[in-house]
Amino acid sequence: xxxxxxxxxxxxxxxxxxxxxxxxxxxxxxxxxxxxxxxxxxxxxxxxxxxxxxxxxxxxxxxxxxxxxxxxxxxxxxxxxxxxxxxxxxxxxxxxxxxxxxxxxxxxxxxxxxxxxxxxxxxxxxxxxxxxxxxxxxxxxxxxxxxxxxxxxxxxxxxxxxxxxxxxxxxxxxxxxxxxxx
Numbered sequence: 001x002x003x004x005x006x007x008x009x010x011x012x013x014x015x016x017x018x019x020x021x022x023x024x025x026x027x028x029x030x031x032x033x034x035x036x037x038x039x040x041x042x043x044x045x046x047x048x049x050x051x052x053x054x055x056x057x058x059x060x061x062x063x064x065x066x067x068x069x070x071x072x073x074x075x076x077x078x079x080x081x082x083x084x085x086x087x088x089x090x091x092x093x094x095x096x097x098x099x100x101x102x103x104x105x106x107x108x109x110x111x112x113x114x115x116x117x118x119x120x121x122x123x124x125x126x127x128x129x130x131x132x133x134x135x136x137x138x139x140x141x142x143x144x145x146x147x148x149x150x151x152x153x154x155x156x157x158x159x160x161x162x163x164x165x166x167x168x169x170x171x172x173x174x175x176x177x178x179x180x181x182x
Contacts, residue, residue, distance in 0.1 A: 050085070097114045
């Protein structure tokens, strides 16, 4: 890698290296210091696709099938354009919507399938864990967040978290039994 990026700066070299990355800081993150110091980096930032462009891309990929309702394609384009503008992500949303429709036994992909697909793909696993956590787990997280906010830093002493947790449990129906000594 070092030699490849060093080659363009040699005397009488006619080589130009063009690298394309999805992140702005890829050279700094991925290349060693001695390689990145050799780069004459000029960055060209591409704007995310608009919903019209994404709609056109999706339609061009789906023109051989009639299983998508037109409003479903438009919804996918608008949702992804609002979130990231990434064409690959838009196609992932459509692919996942097809899987959802197929699992439901539907022959057509509707707007509701797209909405479910967007929710599934854009919701991170940490969010899913919190949403699907038990009442006790959510109360513990609320307690931890309350201590963080009160102190202004993301550090907490276990005793403070327990005291906050105890206070919350007293007011939460069905959790007061946790505070009883065994």
